[in-house]
Amino acid sequence: MDASALIRAAVTEPCLPWPRHILAQAEWAQMAEALADEPTPALLALWADTAHVHALLYDEAAGEPLLASTRIEAGLYPALSPNRPLSAWFERMVQDLWGHTAAGGADQRPWLDHGHWPQAHPMALRPDDLRGRSEPPEFLPVADDDLDQIPLGPIHGGIEPASHLRLTGRGESIARLEARLGYTHKGTLALIRGKSPRAAARFAARLSGEATVAHAIAFAQATEAALQAEPPPRAVALRAVMAEMERIAGHLGALGAVGKAAGFCELPARCGYHREALHRAANLAFGHRLMMDCVIPGGVAADVAPNGPDAVLGALADLAKDLLELEHLYERGPLARWLSGIGIVSASQASRFAAGGVTGRAAGRDFDARRFPGYGPYGLLALSVPVLAAGDADARTRLRLAEIGESIRLLRALLDALPPGPVSIPLPADSGEGVGFAESARGDVWHWLRLDHGQIASVFMRDPGWAHWALFEAIAPCARMADLPLIQASFDLASSGVDL
Amino acid sequence: MSILGRIARTLREGPAAEPPAPVDRETAASLAGRLEAAAQVRLGRSLAISHIDAGSCGGCEIEVRALTNVIHDLERYGLTFVASPRHADVLLVTGPLTRNLVDAVEQAWTATPDPKFVVAVGDCAVDGGVFKGSYAIAGGVGTTLPVDLLISGCPPTPERILAGLRALLEANARS
Numbered sequence: 001m002d003a004s005a006l007i008r009a010a011v012t013e014p015c016l017p018w019p020r021h022i023l024a025q026a027e028w029a030q031m032a033e034a035l036a037d038e039p040t041p042a043l044l045a046l047w048a049d050t051a052h053v054h055a056l057l058y059d060e061a062a063g064e065p066l067l068a069s070t071r072i073e074a075g076l077y078p079a080l081s082p083n084r085p086l087s088a089w090f091e092r093m094v095q096d097l098w099g100h101t102a103a104g105g106a107d108q109r110p111w112l113d114h115g116h117w118p119q120a121h122p123m124a125l126r127p128d129d130l131r132g133r134s135e136p137p138e139f140l141p142v143a144d145d146d147l148d149q150i151p152l153g154p155i156h157g158g159i160e161p162a163s164h165l166r167l168t169g170r171g172e173s174i175a176r177l178e179a180r181l182g183y184t185h186k187g188t189l190a191l192i193r194g195k196s197p198r199a200a201a202r203f204a205a206r207l208s209g210e211a212t213v214a215h216a217i218a219f220a221q222a223t224e225a226a227l228q229a230e231p232p233p234r235a236v237a238l239r240a241v242m243a244e245m246e247r248i249a250g251h252l253g254a255l256g257a258v259g260k261a262a263g264f265c266e267l268p269a270r271c272g273y274h275r276e277a278l279h280r281a282a283n284l285a286f287g288h289r290l291m292m293d294c295v296i297p298g299g300v301a302a303d304v305a306p307n308g309p310d311a312v313l314g315a316l317a318d319l320a321k322d323l324l325e326l327e328h329l330y331e332r333g334p335l336a337r338w339l340s341g342i343g344i345v346s347a348s349q350a351s352r353f354a355a356g357g358v359t360g361r362a363a364g365r366d367f368d369a370r371r372f373p374g375y376g377p378y379g380l381l382a383l384s385v386p387v388l389a390a391g392d393a394d395a396r397t398r399l400r401l402a403e404i405g406e407s408i409r410l411l412r413a414l415l416d417a418l419p420p421g422p423v424s425i426p427l428p429a430d431s432g433e434g435v436g437f438a439e440s441a442r443g444d445v446w447h448w449l450r451l452d453h454g455q456i457a458s459v460f461m462r463d464p465g466w467a468h469w470a471l472f473e474a475i476a477p478c479a480r481m482a483d484l485p486l487i488q489a490s491f492d493l494a495s496s497g498v499d500l
Numbered sequence: 501m502s503i504l505g506r507i508a509r510t511l512r513e514g515p516a517a518e519p520p521a522p523v524d525r526e527t528a529a530s531l532a533g534r535l536e537a538a539a540q541v542r543l544g545r546s547l548a549i550s551h552i553d554a555g556s557c558g559g560c561e562i563e564v565r566a567l568t569n570v571i572h573d574l575e576r577y578g579l580t581f582v583a584s585p586r587h588a589d590v591l592l593v594t595g596p597l598t599r600n601l602v603d604a605v606e607q608a609w610t611a612t613p614d615p616k617f618v619v620a621v622g623d624c625a626v627d628g629g630v631f632k633g634s635y636a637i638a639g640g641v642g643t644t645l646p647v648d649l650l651i652s653g654c655p656p657t658p659e660r661i662l663a664g665l666r667a668l669l670e671a672n673a674r675s
Contacts, residue, residue, distance in 0.1 A: 116599035157583030162553040184555040187634035209559030272569030496557045
């Protein structure tokens with residue numbers, strides 16, 4: 001039996017819209033072994049609570065996510081990392097936060113816990129007073145000791161998120177790139193526990209600033225699914241307006257960063273101009289430049305301002321006029337040639353890591369969370385999702401340009417026909433369990449939570465960055481040292497969403 | 501639009517950069533008092549800024565980066581971002597100062613040549629913001645570094661950050 005069938009055969013706990021399957025440890029171990037035979041289901045996330053470990057997988061063939069859990073026995077659960085390499089970072093995170101050990105895990109080094117917290121295992125039932133020991137960090141050994149090591153970070157030269165990259169190589173060739181993250185770990189999951197969904201939404205909105213709307217939508221949807229509440233149609237449409245504005249802003253930012261990394265100043269100048277116009281329109285329409293805290297469980301915080309739609313359409317008209325020129329600037333300038341053929345993600349890597357966003361779609365993985373039935377108003381808008389096969393930095397950049405055009409079209413259609421009515425509903429203080437998701441500019445975000453009489457008992461928020469950092473590590477040995485900043489910019493990597 | 505068209509538009513409409521807003525006199529005056537003893541001799545009328553991420557969600561970075569766009573055009577005020585604390589007069593710090601970054605932030609401060617200013621940007625950098633009380637944060641940049649200027653907001657708008665930085669510049673020049 002394959003892994004998906006093993007999970008589906010297990011008993012279920014009620015969770016909406018997809019049930020959560022409870023596997024005995026022996027069944028979980030069997031499932032972990034069965035993962036070796038097939039690239040699907042891909043692992044999206046692995047997390048825990050005080051008694052269980054949970055996995056969110058994606059069955060590419062059925063186009064459906066799968067939730068599986070198993071009980072921790074004597075502090076252990078069978079690891080998934082031998083057959084799903086991405087699981088190693090999650091297993092190390094689970095070890096650091098909850099103290100559950102992945103038996104047979106591919107990597108047992110600390111991840112988020114750098115040895116500076118007052119307690120070890122802060123999410124465990126009884127946190128340990130002993131501090132973790134992980135400074136100085138231990139990096140993977142490299143066979144040839146004739147190679148140079150280059151440490152980069154955690155503080156970088158630009159206006160960049162904190163992360164550490166350890167490069168091993170000689171001259172232009174790279175033998176290994178290892179990322180050490182966790183620097184921006186803020187204890188978000190622990191802060192959310194015990195709060196009401198409305199209070200907790202502020203933390204979801206601050207998991208990753210560039211995807212504040214997307215995370216807030218996924219969190220709100222998970223809450224609404226758990227409580228079987230339906231947000232009003234006007235709120236659903238306004239959420240989509242905010243999400244598409246955030247997508248354009250994110251893509252403009254990433255395009256600007258690629259131009260900057262290449263020393264090609266006109267692209268960042270143009271993109272920065274339009275991005276600023278968009279943030280100002282967002283401020284007029286929704287009262288916040290980044291639309292932070294504008295999406296809440298039950299709907300949206302406030303209706304769009306009366307002059308808001310015109311402000312947004314004005315900024316879009318300006319951008320639409322310039323978009324063709326931006327494309328020419330990219331294609332006819334030197335940038336397209338520089339980016340062609342570097343930082344290649346293969347189709348099998350994209351599906352093995354379940355790479356979301358343009359990173360996956362540039363490598364032929366035709367996945368966009370906006371296409372899930374019943375998600376947002378996209379079903380009525382004939383959403384078109386461009387996909388390319390080359391998988392290189394050039395393909396990722398082209399897709400960003402193409403998606404800006406599509407988002408402009410969606411926004412015009414949405415603002416042209418905003419449904420009337422209220423923008424939020426009150427939520428009952430009930431119990432339940434739900435999953436929510438959204439497509440951010442970087443890729444799909446997934447939130448899971450369990451409510452106990454209106455309070456959050458357990459939660460996890462999965463940012464697309466988990467897969468992107470891992471892919472960046474995986475492809476670096478094929479790159480030249482000098483191309484690395486360009487490749488990194490084309491991935492649009494950020495650490496806060498992954499550091500939790 | 502052709503190059504000529506663009507030149508014509510610039511001649512007709514002027515540059516995209518907005519006229520600068522007036523500097524907040526009160527902030528400038530209070531800073532001037534505090535910095536009197538040291539500043540002018542040390543720095544003059546331009547400041548090199550190094551950005552330090554002390555655990556930010558990335559929201560403040562969006563607004564700090566916006567300072568460099570053509571609309572806000574930071575450099576016309578004599579304010580420049582530099583790539584290393586070693587080249588900086590000002591450390592512009594965002595984020596609640598996570599415990600995992602305390603060492604790195606201290607090292608960056610030590611590497612910055614005297615005289616130097618520390619500017620805490622955003623509610624998190626001011627006092628931990630929404631993350632107050634978490635086991636994973638030190639709780640604001642001030643817990644580790646001597647902070648000269650606090651700019652609150654989640655995130656503060658580019659205008660607000662700019663106003664703070666220009667007040668710093670002004671105070672620095674006057675004293």
